[in-house]
Amino acid sequence: MKKCLAFFLVIVMAALFAGCGTSENQESSVADSSEAQSVTEAPETMEAVPEETEPSSSEISVVSQEETSEETFGTEEGTGSNILVAYFSWADNAVLAEDVDAVASPSVIPPGNVQQLAGWVQEKTGGDLFSIRVTDPYPSDWDDCLSRANQERGEDARPALAENVAGLEQYDIVFLGYPNWWYGVPMALLTFLEENDLSGKQVYLFCSHGTGGLANSVGRITEAASGADISDNIFDCFEEDTASSEEEIRGWVSELGFSADSAGDESVESEEPDMEVSDMEQRQISVQFGGYTVIYELNDGTAAASLYEQLPITVEVEDYSTNEKIFYPDQALDTSGAPLAAAGAGTLAYYEPWGDVVFFYGDYSENPSLFELGQVVSGGEHISEMSGTITIEAAE
Numbered sequence: 001m002k003k004c005l006a007f008f009l010v011i012v013m014a015a016l017f018a019g020c021g022t023s024e025n026q027e028s029s030v031a032d033s034s035e036a037q038s039v040t041e042a043p044e045t046m047e048a049v050p051e052e053t054e055p056s057s058s059e060i061s062v063v064s065q066e067e068t069s070e071e072t073f074g075t076e077e078g079t080g081s082n083i084l085v086a087y088f089s090w091a092d093n094a095v096l097a098e099d100v101d102a103v104a105s106p107s108v109i110p111p112g113n114v115q116q117l118a119g120w121v122q123e124k125t126g127g128d129l130f131s132i133r134v135t136d137p138y139p140s141d142w143d144d145c146l147s148r149a150n151q152e153r154g155e156d157a158r159p160a161l162a163e164n165v166a167g168l169e170q171y172d173i174v175f176l177g178y179p180n181w182w183y184g185v186p187m188a189l190l191t192f193l194e195e196n197d198l199s200g201k202q203v204y205l206f207c208s209h210g211t212g213g214l215a216n217s218v219g220r221i222t223e224a225a226s227g228a229d230i231s232d233n234i235f236d237c238f239e240e241d242t243a244s245s246e247e248e249i250r251g252w253v254s255e256l257g258f259s260a261d262s263a264g265d266e267s268v269e270s271e272e273p274d275m276e277v278s279d280m281e282q283r284q285i286s287v288q289f290g291g292y293t294v295i296y297e298l299n300d301g302t303a304a305a306s307l308y309e310q311l312p313i314t315v316e317v318e319d320y321s322t323n324e325k326i327f328y329p330d331q332a333l334d335t336s337g338a339p340l341a342a343a344g345a346g347t348l349a350y351y352e353p354w355g356d357v358v359f360f361y362g363d364y365s366e367n368p369s370l371f372e373l374g375q376v377v378s379g380g381e382h383i384s385e386m387s388g389t390i391t392i393e394a395a396e
């Protein structure tokens with residue numbers, strides 16, 4: 001007899017779950033079906049969810065950030081080097097066929113939702129990014145992927161991984177991202193947790209999902225990583241809102257105390273003095289061009305330290321807009337723990353998305369991606385005349 005698993009579109013539920021935010025552990029009260037189920041009728045869009053055990057809107061509630069921000073992490077120490085951002089995303093685990101007709105048959109389209117979230121978490125924490133990938137990629141076709149994932153779930157499979165995390169012991173904090181697959185997690189996430197022991201580590205979960213929310217995913221992870229300290233402050237995001245959720249997830253990371261723009265937040269500062277940062281105090285740099293010298297005093301942020309390490313620099317400076325002179329350092333600056341730029345003319349800053357260092361000689365708008373490196377202490381009246389080749393050195 002034909003086994004039939006009905007799928008349906010739940011647009012109204014999509015509205016209820018729409019948006020991104022943090023949730024306390026909202027596990028579905030509906031038991032996960034352990035039976036293998038075959039897919040005989042494919043959903044038409046990503047909103048389609050398995051009907052039988054999908055929790056109802058009353059069974060999952062999304063808690064606002066305000067409600068969860070009580071959680072404090074004052075004892076945490078996140079320095080970037082001890083943070084791992086591991087994630088699973090379909091787009092990183094699919095054979096991307098060139099001739100896929102994504103209209104006739106929904107297909108994977110990179111970048112993946114969780115992949116995007118992970119990128120933003122990595123940028124804000126300065127942690128190491130690790131994509132969990134299987135050796136045998138999933139089909140790029142939606143129906144076929146659903147079918148294989150469902151089969152793996154029914155068999156309680158552990159798909160083989162292409163690689164595991166090197167030097168896992170160096171990480172104290174793990175951000176773990178995943179999509180909801182069949183009201184749980186991709187089985188490869190369980191392989192990952194069983195092969196990469198997170199015991200004793202602080203784990204923060206982030207998830208992108210359809211109308212099913214987190215469903216049973218947190219339970220599956222907790223079971224597989226029983227020795228880990230898994231925070232209840234979970235970021236979850238409806239699939240269609242993921243691409244526009246950068247601000248929300250950066251805010252979540254800030255709330256946890258790991259955001260690059262939370263300098264001064266005691267939770268991200270090491271109790272042991274960081275030699276590189278403390279050495280930066282009172283450090284000045286000179287910028288020489290056309291017979292002029294402009295002196296800046298660097299702040300004690302990590303981004304300023306990253307710039308200082310690259311000195312001396314000889315580079316062509318460029319005009320940008322009516323208030324900036326910019327150049328691109330060879331190496332990107334580490335912005336974890338760096339303060340945001342908030343002052344006016346005379347600010348030395350770093351715009352992370354483009355990777356350029358900025359000498360401001362006019363007012364500017366604050367921006368969550370614009371980090372302050374220091375302030376001018378002399379020669380500021382010449383910044384607007386900066387042109388051609390400049391030399392930047394440590395000033396005595």
Ligand SMILES: Cc1cc2nc3c(=O)[nH]c(=O)nc-3n(C[C@H](O)[C@H](O)[C@H](O)COP(=O)(O)O)c2cc1C
Pocket residue numbers: 046049050088089090091111112113114115145146147149150178179180181182183184208209210211212213238239242
């Ligand atoms: C095989 C498969 C099963 C899925 N099962 C569910 C589900 O049970 N509930 C749900 O809300 N979303 C489900 N989804 C939707 C994904 O959770 C959602 O599209 C997510 O944003 C995908 O993230 P990614 O692009 O990083 O893989 C499923 C998607 C796939 C591919």
